[in-house]
Amino acid sequence: MARYLAPLIVFAVLVGVFIKGLDPERDLKKLPSPFLGKDAPEFDLPNVKNINERVSSNDYAGEIALVNFWATWCVGCRQEHAFLMELSRETEIPIYGIDWRDRLEPAINWLAQLGDPYVASGFDADSTTGINWGVYGAPETFLIGKNGRVLYKHLGPLNRDTWEAKFMPLIIAEQGTAQ
């Protein structure tokens, strides 16, 4: 019996592996961030609204924070902007922006016209910070824990569904831990 069953089981396992690997639902464009669970990269950039000031990752040290990469040329960023505005009103969690590979003047206008959900936005014109964070397509949103680790990274426009399904459980768990 075993001699007939064994090849069948091996075959079934292989089919399983391939179906999982070739999952038609998978999104090839979405790469897992290698920073998940690790220390978030740092940044230190000029402030978009006041180029003589600095914004840096030290500003949210010890706090749960969001770091959102955006740009005025980015369609997805315009899509998520209204939700970021709502979020900034209804949550205590500070949102830091990084204006990624953009020009200053349109960025200032963007914040003036659409509203500014950010505590502050760093200006990363040449993508040095973007590369350090492994960013490859705006918008990208990182959830940073109290200990400075990356808890989650979301690729693409943020909306309420994603926020409630992916971010909130992690935030509630993180709020329960001591720093």
Add this chain to the structure above:
Amino acid sequence: MNRLLVIITSSLVSWSVFAIDTGRAFDDDELQARYQSIISEVRCVQCQNQTIKDSNVQIASDLRREIRRLIGEGKSDGEVYDFLVQRYGEFVLYRPPMRGITLFLWLAPGAFLLVGAFIAIRVVRKRMSMPLEIDDEADQVAN
């Protein structure tokens, strides 16, 4: 005839002349060779079936700039690859190292071959030790 000539000459155009980086990155031949070899081993994260050497999207040119900078700072090839993997994951390497899940991919074909060979040898041995009469009987039944 003229048309044929046009077709032949246009097929001889060297498209590499229109490559993305027209200038050299380094004057030094050795550094330039290292730069060329690294950028043809790194996947463009946005345009996933191209190397960053072949892609002209912004992120590819940003990564080429960082690689130029790192080589210029005297970093080794390994350090350059580490820099990229740390930020973008092993996915960016066209030839991921042999460890973890990739080890399975590398070794599985050989393992399957060995298992197959083992089974084949066992079957042949078993058949060889069978008395020949059985075959005769089978023939007779078949006839």
